[in-house]
Amino acid sequence: MSLEVYIGNHQDQTLIPEAWLTTLESASPEIVRLALAHATVQPSPLALLATLEVALVDDETSSHVHEQFMDIQGPTDVITFHHGEIVIGAQVAARQAAEYGEPLARELLRYFVHGLLHLAGHDDQEDDEREQMETVQEAIVRSLWTAELEQRLS
Numbered sequence: 001m002s003l004e005v006y007i008g009n010h011q012d013q014t015l016i017p018e019a020w021l022t023t024l025e026s027a028s029p030e031i032v033r034l035a036l037a038h039a040t041v042q043p044s045p046l047a048l049l050a051t052l053e054v055a056l057v058d059d060e061t062s063s064h065v066h067e068q069f070m071d072i073q074g075p076t077d078v079i080t081f082h083h084g085e086i087v088i089g090a091q092v093a094a095r096q097a098a099e100y101g102e103p104l105a106r107e108l109l110r111y112f113v114h115g116l117l118h119l120a121g122h123d124d125q126e127d128d129e130r131e132q133m134e135t136v137q138e139a140i141v142r143s144l145w146t147a148e149l150e151q152r153l154s
Contacts, residue, residue, distance in 0.1 A: 003050065005025055005052045007028075007056070007112075008055055009090070010055050010056060011057050011090050014058075016056055023153055024153075031113060031140070031144060032052075032116060034140045035113065035117050038117065039120040039121050040120065050084075052084045053084060054112060055085065056090040056108070057087055058090065059092070060075075062079075065079055066079060075092050080119060086112065086119075088108065088115070093107045103153070103154065105150075105153035106145055106150075106153070109144060109145065113137050113140050117140075
């Protein structure tokens with residue numbers, strides 16, 4: 001599978017170094033492989049994509065997309081579109097990272113993994129689905145967050 005992943009920073013409210021984006025892009029084959037290993041449907045929408053675009057956005061944009069496509073007001077962490085786009089709320093990530101004492105880069109990685117798991121068939125609407133998805137998500141994040149990756153994202 002040859003999936004092209006593009007990660008773009010489309011906001012200026014939260015400082016996101018360009019090196020973080022290129023590091024996540026270069027790590028994306030392994031991240032995608034791990035998400036596909038936990039696919040819940042076959043074929044998963046992720047396996048069918050040729051291109052994936054990840055957009056880091058501010059609260060205003062996140063809120064607009066959240067309301068327009070999910071009819072829910074307010075900013076959110078991740079919105080995934082099965083045509084190959086993941087929208088990540090950078091300001092949400094910054095707030096959550098601060099609240100949980102996590103590095104911002106790790107929280108962004110978590111949101112990227114979360115979006116990929118949606119594309120691999122996971123859902124988080126029901127409590128049991130959300131619990132299963134979070135278990136897989138956190139296992140993937142732990143396996144990826146090596147000392148080398150942490151250093152590259154610090």
